[in-house]
Amino acid sequence: MPPMPRVAALAAVALALSGCGIASGDERITLNVLAASSLTEAFEELGTAYGAAARNVTVRFEFAGSQDLAMDVEEREPADVLATADQASMDTVADRVTGRRAFAYNSMTIAVAPGNPRHVQGLASLADRRLRVVLGGPIVPVGRYAAQVLAKAGVVVRPRSEEADARTVLTRVRTGAADAGIVYVTDMRSAGIAATSVPIPAQQNVTATYFAAALRASAHEEAAKDFVAWLRSSTATAILRKYGFPTP
Amino acid sequence: MLVLPALIGLAFLVLPLLGLLVRAPWSTLGTRLARPEILDALRLSLLSATLATLLCLLLGVPLAWVLARIDFPGRRLVRALVTVPLVLPPVVGGVALLLALGRNGLVGHWLDRWFGLTLPFTTAGVVLAEAFVALPFLVISVEGAVRAADLRYEDAAATLGASRWTTFRRVTLPLIAPGVGAGAVLCWARALGEFGATITFAGNLPGRTQTMPLAVYLALENDPQAAIVLSLVLLAVSVVVLAGLRGRWVS
């Protein structure tokens, strides 16, 4: 692989320098967790909580698009845990992970300008060619889910742009470049009053399932499995729900 | 004394390219290259880089001439402003373009309201983003050429009855042609490789705003092999064009 201009590469160097390696007995362990970017806020709080629960473990996160993360696992990152926003990304690295389990759900919504000035009623409104719609690219989870949602509703949308991740889709709407975009429900929390959400009815919506798994290549496989299991604990589910993620 | 660092410098430039060549999926190259989305992205890249270069020529040559020839207060400041896109991270350039020409931007707002014209998400937006980052290369090169040109040829033209415009067109421009050519080549090369400002300002849609560098970036997420192929295509095209033009203009 050629080197890529991304933060992940730098983080890998930082980890290598910090010397996370052999763990034994009561030695402190640093778990390196690769997580989907939509989990950013929730996982940061989870990390603090886990530090309190498992005293000898420090959790470090690396957030990126799920596809990126899967590739990191394949190509370079010496990580311990992987948390993706969809099953497909996890599937691509199935033989490198262990103890996979679903720990959260998400669903899609339509982001529009504050107060919905273009009167977007639902998915059907997005077919209007005069409406500037932006979606995720077909290869990133947020784009794949949007395609599924639109297919269910039988709506054909010609997007103005296919963005690389969910946050960029939302930014297009927030800045007014786009009139509407399909994003995760949880993303709308970060938008605050800068965008309004037009809900997608349950029968048209899809459920995005977040999976976590320990990586076989991890030097702390047990600790990694423990962390994955803990994501289903009451403490963890409470935090995830707080950030809008339904949990199993 | 100079040969060793020169060799290291060359290796530094060539090694990453070598990495690209070594890891290229040669066996499937043919079928990958024939895919329509690659040709779309390549066509769009060449078209937008060429249009951006033409736009830069149209605006940049007069700007360079003014900077070189007309003494006005604040000239140093203007010259510094011209080079801003060189130091600005391209993504920031893209954001700045959005703030100026986006749908709610300073000027974009009025463009939309008066003419129903919006630039983001259009090929015109790609051209603008590329021109924005590439313009300094042209202006700097042409300004140098204008400064170096012998003013007395313009005197000679005036005594032969040439108006200022005729003089500029038929005497000054041909005299600075090598500088303009070199600037245009640099400008085109920069526009061809443009990524940050383009994806930020114009977005990413195959066939419309997805140029080769954008296609490379997105393919990297999904299909690294395709990314290598795309990079090779971009590399080959730019090397061929630059080698052809540089030989002619920059000597």
Added chain:
Amino acid sequence: MIDARLVVRRAAFTLDLALTAAPGEVVALLGPNGAGKTTALRALAGLTPLSEGHLHVDGEPWHDRPAERRAVGVVFQDYLLFPHLSALENVAFGPRCQGVGRREARRLAAEWLERVGLSDQAARRPRTLSGGQAQRVALARALAVRPRLLLLDEPLSALDAHTRLTVRAGLRRHLAAFDGVAVLVTHDALDAMALADRLVVIENGAVVQEGTPAHVARHPRTDYVARLVGLNLYRGTAGGHSVVLPGDAVTFNTAEALDGEVFLAFPPSAVALFRTRPDGSPRNLWEATVGGIEPHADQIRVHLEGPVPAAADVTPAALAELRLAEGDRVWAAVKATETHAYPA
């Protein structure tokens, strides 16, 4: 015809020059470097604005017209042929700017090239032309606009001595055929004498002498002109056939009978040198110190210092006989018939 008073003020220099010329006349502006010749030429062409004064050509005011609206042709010092155009295109440039059609302009240009004998070089780029050819293309280019005022800035200075001779002859012919006013700037006396009907000598931005080449050559009025024409020049007071130099240094017998302030001139070849004081008249005789000795054509030029500084030309044989060296004291004498006195 032209009638001009050209005033151009610069920080450390002022040009103030009155100039008139009749149709067909060739005027040479002659002067040392920095005298303001080129400034005057540029002012005539409209390339340098006048601070004051006027320029009328055939009765029309030109002084407020820009260069491109003056019917002027200029041959620049290093010709300034457009390097990206062929010889023919260079010559056609002016007619094209005057609105002549492309084909007609090329025909005119070809005609002019033929007139200067360069028909076979029409397609060549200027950098492939020899100096003499480039000069002729430049002349054709200047004449092709049918100027009423032709300006030539040091037209021969870029040429080697041999080419210069033939080009000068050609230039002379074309100037003779030209019916407008031609103004020629040069610091070379020979070019000026050979080409011009009238010399205007400029020093420090002002006219110091004016007249036909023959007159100026015989009657230099400044040291600069005297050096140019190769004469020793002095100022003195005349009384009848004698001229007394300032400080009573020497009294010269002269052929002319004059009174009052006069110039006295004689050529270096008229000076005879002696180791010891020659017998006879004390007139036209003075003692000097040898300041320098140098070859001059097939003679030896001896520079004399003292109350009457002068140049003396002697034959190599005479020099050997005299065994002169720098610093030696010698006696110098001039025959009265070889001196020339004229009113100052």
